[in-house]
Amino acid sequence: MSVASTRTAAVQTGTIYVILFAISSVHLMNDTMQAVVSALFPVLEKSLHLSYGQMGWIAFTLSMTSSIMQPVVGYFSDRRPAPWMLPAGMGLSLIGMAGISIAPSFLLVILAVVFVGLGSAIFHPEGSRVVYFAAGGRRGLAQSIYQVGGNLGSSLAPLMTIFIFLPLGQTGAIWGTLLAAAAIIILLRVVPWYKERLNLYGKPVKRAAKTAMNENDKRERKVIGYAMFILIMLVFARSWYNSGISTYFVFFLRDTYNLTNQAALVPIFLFSAAGVIGTFFGGMLADRFGRKKVILCSIVGSSPFALLLPHLPLAWVYPLIFVMGLVLFSGFSVTVVYAQELVPGKVGMASGLITGLAFGMGALGAVVIGEAADLWGLTRVMNYTSFLPLFGFLTLLLPADRRDKV
Template sequence: MKKNKRFLYLLSLGHLMTDVNQGLLPIFLPIYKEVLGLSFTAAGLVSLMSFISSSVIQPLFGFWSDRRASRWLIPAGCLVAALGMALAGWAPNYVALVASVFLSGLGVAAYHPEASKTAHYLSDQHRATSMAVFSVGGNLGFALGPVVAAWLLAHGGLKASPLLVIPAGLLSLLLWSQLPSLGRAVAGPYSGEEEAALSGEPSEAKDSNFKALLLLLVIVVIRSWLQAGLTNYIPFYYINYLQGDPSYSSMLLTVFLLAGALGTLVGGRIADRWGCKNMILVSLALMVPIVLLFPHTGGPWLFVLLALGGFTLVSTFAPTIVLAQNLMPGHVGMASGLIMGFAIGTGGIGLVIIGAVADALGVPAALASMALIPALGFALTLFLPDDARERRLSQAL
């Protein structure tokens, strides 16, 4: 068990190293725009290519992971994610920039399903807690990305980006050296035991799981819309609407993201006691008043409110992954890719709707409208299967 925990911490560290590269792009993109003389449309296409390679493609890596043991994707994904961003800093033209960013996204997409699947098999009965340990690395990495980007820009600019390969390369070597031991730790599940169990399920149970999975995907998309909306409109509200200090807005956003990372850890533990569905319900219910209070709160209480919001919203990160994996017991890699890649990645689509509201009615109205998002998510979550009840029944048997 202690060895399994060590492996979980190592996978979480790899998750951090991989997702730092996703957090770099929003800071580097304005620099790329100036250096290469890009239009806003061309710069937006760079972000789109990153989204496609890191999120949309991710379920395909999950499908591959389920078809065959591909643990080598763990160190390879970590290294490629950093290599792509390192090459992007030296890109001589637009095509090279897009190709480099796309390559980095492929590394992100390769790492998540296989590493999440491995974390799933390393867990004991406390699956949400184990998944939270793995997930918090990614949330921290994304939150620290802007900090790393600022440090690189202050120590050589974009040309310093190859420095990213040094820690990623060392960690990838460590991950590679642990693959044999990791393979022995998860040998049973990888031999097809869960696939065999799935094949014996009645067709009615499979249909029920499929419907529940589709519903869960919609709920995760809704949660991601809210997270993307708050992440983007906190700066808009204080910089563009209130004409505030950008550094103050940056501090607010950092508090929100770091509190979310802490919420990931705590949320997993709570979900193992309450059940994943109950955890999601409570989180979404609390987000409604938090969102409504945000424009009416100031001073130190604003930091408290944002910390509470980030903690509450992101606390459902691990429980949603565990629910998906439980609904697809023979396709854990695919379940991970669908939740961590496709469903979470589509959160950016909701920004288009929120942006339309902001253009028509103003930023405060756009913020107030976001309260409808968790309310809708709460209503849909009521129809998810009660995993806490099912677990109690299985323990009683």
């Protein structure tokens, strides 16, 4: 069975929205648990006397644990899919949430965060395969629905800080265990459907992928490698900039405009909430106008806003950061779909590589920005990071979309 015929068979089933919304809701809970870590930073800064650099290392641990494991899990799950890994990953996250709530030191927080990162690393590649089977012919929209759940979970970090962690402190993280338990319950309903899809389409997809790769000549492999390198550079720019905004911009706002922690978190929430909207509509636009065009417009289009943001009066920060989040995140899910179409049949590995890189690059960015802020001052570093979206012009070097080959 060819790759095209395999995809046609999957498309004929139509888009299964019940499954898409179920797996998106689990994605929301997974990324909300990850957001707990960054949401706790204003609390941990005082309770454990952390520096910017130490907070960067916590973010680095979470993201790198997830990013290193995601493509590894994706590679093996492409060869031998394991639906049981979905609830197992949530179980690890549950342990991590409980650990964070009681950790009395920096090192024990790091250890607990490792469990959360591993749980996320296991969930994402398998979750992307569930989305692939449920997408039918609307892969951009399906991936956006999935990613909207994750982005919505991430956007809750400022609200959690305001309403949970500032009043309750570190122990408020125990509420994250309820999210993990709810996710496990939902996944126990998704797993039987996932097993059925694997029985119908899993083996043909693997055979098709092997055939497709055998038929690629050296030139084709070079094109794929070149395109993946460009995608990595784009993920690097977007993730570093996002890390600077989501992790440190709250401190920039607090110090520059003399805001309270609660007030400084409002623009961060607007940025994240706009990202949820942008992610959803970005997938719809990509199905209509093409993946490459949306990726280009998302990153390059956000660069003027990024350059202006550190220099605006406070009243202008709110609308501008919202519009910037809307534009920047419109290409997030589209990048994943573009990567999947570059390497047909390797859904888990492509998804794990791109989303894993997003976490990993963000983690490295958190450490570098934090250490640089300790050394040179946060204001100067935030000005430097505003140039990162200009890397989006590299999108012009990407090959044309390959939807006809998937």
